[in-house]
Amino acid sequence: QLQLVESGGGLVQPGGSLRLSCAASGFSSDLHAIGWFRQAPGKEREGVSCIPSSSGTMTKYADSVKGRFTISRDNAKNAVYLQMNNLKPEDTGVYYCAASWGFYYCSADEFQYWGQGIRVTVSS
Numbered sequence: 578q579l580q581l582v583e584s585g586g587g588l589v590q591p592g593g594s595l596r597l598s599c600a601a602s603g604f605s606s607d608l609h610a611i612g613w614f615r616q617a618p619g620k621e622r623e624g625v626s627c628i629p630s631s632s633g634t635m636t637k638y639a640d641s642v643k644g645r646f647t648i649s650r651d652n653a654k655n656a657v658y659l660q661m662n663n664l665k666p667e668d669t670g671v672y673y674c675a676a677s678w679g680f681y682y683c684s685a686d687e688f689q690y691w692g693q694g695i696r697v698t699v700s701s
Contacts, residue, residue, distance in 0.1 A: 586695035599674030607631040617670040627683035
């Protein structure tokens with residue numbers, strides 16, 4: 578059974594950092610594209626960053642996180658990470674990781690398998 582589990586969220590002050598982890602089980606994450614998405618209260622789920630399978634090269638970031646967030650994968654651990662630096666209050670939301678056979682836009686409707694989500698709160 579394919580499963581994705583997020584960890585690493587929490588409360589952080591503006592300017593701080595967090596690293597989110599997405600642990601995959603039941604499948605080899607290196608064969609799938611993995612995306613990080615977030616949803617703030619009252620807003621639609623948005624793509625934060627997507628990384629292709631290990632055979633691909635097209636990593637994408639939302640304009641709002643470019644230069645601050647970095648997505649990476651560790652195939653040996655079957656995991657994907659999102660390093661978030663210089664966090665801002667507008668980064669607050671529930672963060673989800675998701676898996677897909679591929680993506681073009683890094684949009685939620687391109688991803689089929691989802692984790693349960695983890696909350697990130699950026700506040701002083």
